[in-house]
């Protein structure tokens with residue numbers, strides 16, 4: 543679901559999984575941008591609008607939209623209509639044994655997840671981020687490229703940890719918060735906060751969620 547730049551990264555992962563012998567075989571994208579319909583990316587066609595899913599034979603879907611709230615809304619609607627969700631896990635991601643990953647999540651190339659961590663549903667673990675041991679990564683979270691999470695970190699539902707940020711061990715990032723690119727989270731981040739800097743300080747509170 544989605545055919546933008548992020549969706550093309552997801553498609554590439556699914557294609558790499560297929561080439562590596564996984565049963566998954568992507569068939570195409572759906573997107574509500576009429577300018578994309580009829581185009582192909584990575585050899586896969588944009589088949590129609592999101593609402594046309596039921597007319598297309600398929601076994602599972604993945605919501606490939608970067609914005610956490612939009613991804614959550616579409617995931618929830620599809621879930622309620624009985625859809626099954628594939629996990630897009632790049633063959634060159636390193637996931638420790640025993641780590642659980644929820645349906646609809648995406649794990650990019652170069653990601654490392656260490657033992658005892660739990661990854662929620664509809665999560666993005668973006669390129670080369672590291673999730674150390676015994677982390678709790680909540681549903682609909684996005685861990686951006688190059689982020690490092692120390693041991694026993696909690697990232698609550700819907701939070702975005704921006705490119706290159708670092709979260710020190712045992713810290714918590716509250717639900718629907720945003721950690722700015724390059725920040726160092728040295729103290730817990732309250733829910734619905736936007737924090738930036740080294741060490742991270744609150745830039746503003748979000749009131750709309």
Ligand SMILES: CC(C)(COP(=O)(O)OP(=O)(O)OC[C@H]1O[C@@H](n2cnc3c(N)ncnc32)[C@H](O)[C@@H]1OP(=O)(O)O)[C@@H](O)C(=O)NCCC(=O)NCCS
Nearest residue numbers: 668686687703704705720721722723724736737738739745
């Ligand atoms: C933190 C963030 C959400 C703030 O966005 P915003 O609310 O639109 O804020 P603005 O761009 O208006 O900037 C407000 C102030 O914060 C500063 N600022 C913004 N982002 C910052 C960051 N990451 N680190 C330090 N300062 C930052 C700006 O310079 C500006 O400072 P000023 O008031 O002194 O001029 C955004 O800049 C950010 O870092 N997003 C993460 C993006 C990301 O990594 N996405 C993942 C893609 S894969």
